[in-house]
Amino acid sequence: MAKIRDNIEKESQLIGLLLKQQQASKFRLHFLKLHQHEQAQIFVKLNSLQRKRLYRYLTSTKVAEFFNELDLEDLTADYLKEMSPRYAAAVIATMYTDNAVDMLGTATDADLKTYLKFIAPQKAVIIKKLLHYQAKTAGAIMATEFVKVTGNQTVADAMLLVKHQARQAEIIYYLYVVDHFDHLTGILTLRDLLVAPAERSIAQLMTSPVVAVKVDDDQEDVARMISDYNFVALPVTDAAEKLVGVITVDDAIDVIDEESAEDYSGLAGVDIDEQQDNPWQAALKRLPWLITLLLLGMSTATLVSHYERLVSEASILAVFISSITGTAGNAGTQSLAVAVRRLADPKADRRSIWKIILTEILTGILIGVITGVAIMLIVGWWQKNIILGLVIGLAMFAAIIVANLAGSLIPLLMSKIGVDPAVASGPFISTLSDLTSVLIYFNIAQIFLKFIMND
Helix, strand or coil: CHHHHHHHHHHHHHHHHHHHCCCHHHHHHHHCCCCHHHHHHHHCCCCHHHHHHHHHHCCHHHHHHHHCCCCHHHCCCHHHHCCCHHHHHHHHHHCCHHHHHHHHCCCCHHHHHHHHHCCCHHHHHHHHHHHCCCCCEHHHHCECCEEEEECCCEHHHHHHHHHHHCCCCCEEEEEEEECCCCEEEEEEEHHHHHHCCCCCEHHHHCECCCCCEECCCEHHHHHHHHHHHCCCEEEEECCCCEEEEEEEHHHHHHHHHHHHHHHHHHHHCCCCCCCCCCHHHHHHHHHHHHHHHHHHHHHHHHHHHHCHHHHHHCHHHHHHHHHHHHHHHHHHHHHHHHHHHHHCCCCCCHHHHHHHHHHHHHHHHHHHHHHHHHHHHHHHHHHCCHHHHHHHHHHHHHHHHHHHHHHHHHHHHHHHCCCCHHHCCHHHHHHHHHHHHHHHHHHHHHHCHHHHHHC
């Protein structure tokens, strides 16, 4: 892997130099021998001037081929604006429709109208239709290039059709069988076709019924279905059961990456996919969440000030506040991660979710006992005050149990009211744990105050 990365880096420097020197022939010789994925990786590293020269040296077809390999976050219409409208339209027309739609989804209405004007009407109609599907649905990520056959065709007829459609199709491993109204009736693999007698009919070979999804199904459910069934692709049908597209495994991987990034963003309390370079814009996106946490944190500070008299009488108590709140916060975040992951699993029933919560509570008790006893012995020996050690140990024990309970219950409650459980982020749980930990700690300390002072 490291060798491949080093090779791409070396080729990237060479390609950049050839473009800078405007050596078109040498550039094409080196660039076109690379895999299209490597071409895409090198392309995104080029500056605007180098990219404009690349468009001059390559046909729109060659550009479209490696544009299909761009990562989802790199499929931006900014690249199209560097080209002439006709060239950009030719690139879009040659790309697979799902990738083209992802790229055009970032274009302005005026630019979109210009590009579509230069694209063949049939292709333009398909792109317009896909652009109108709701984001994060099967319809928004499907491709319309696939091989379809009819049940009354023979294997020989189907082979001719596959040869004719293969160049345009995004995937030819599956052949979808439709009736004369384009209703999906069956499926067979290319292997089935290759080993079958030429005179045999498709209807005799196909598998039916077919596992398919609807255009308005959630993209995460679609990706998980592809993963569960180990499919290379999944057909997409409309409300009338007509075959309208396919979603391939590479699209499913992109969806899983995107959804994972969103979940991590929630746990971190920040959008980890922020693309803007403007610090002001980044700050505006993060500030609402941080201010909310600040206000919650102020309630902890207010609680501490409420016990100011207690702290003044036994100042040693202040030393251990951060140890108790920090440990409880970490325990709560761990419990949160388990709960959110479990809620995200559609195969998990409610009984197993409650079992997870019970497990987290018992885990919290076990961790709390071990941690509490350990800190009790350490503090008792360090401060020569076994009662103080007992107070710290009890507070640690109780705070960890409450934090584990909050970390597992809050995502479930949020899910019940229709809020994404990932919103119950790590920073939120940590701040909430601080509040409850301080409350527990000082109440326990207040009970044992006279023993602490006399020990």
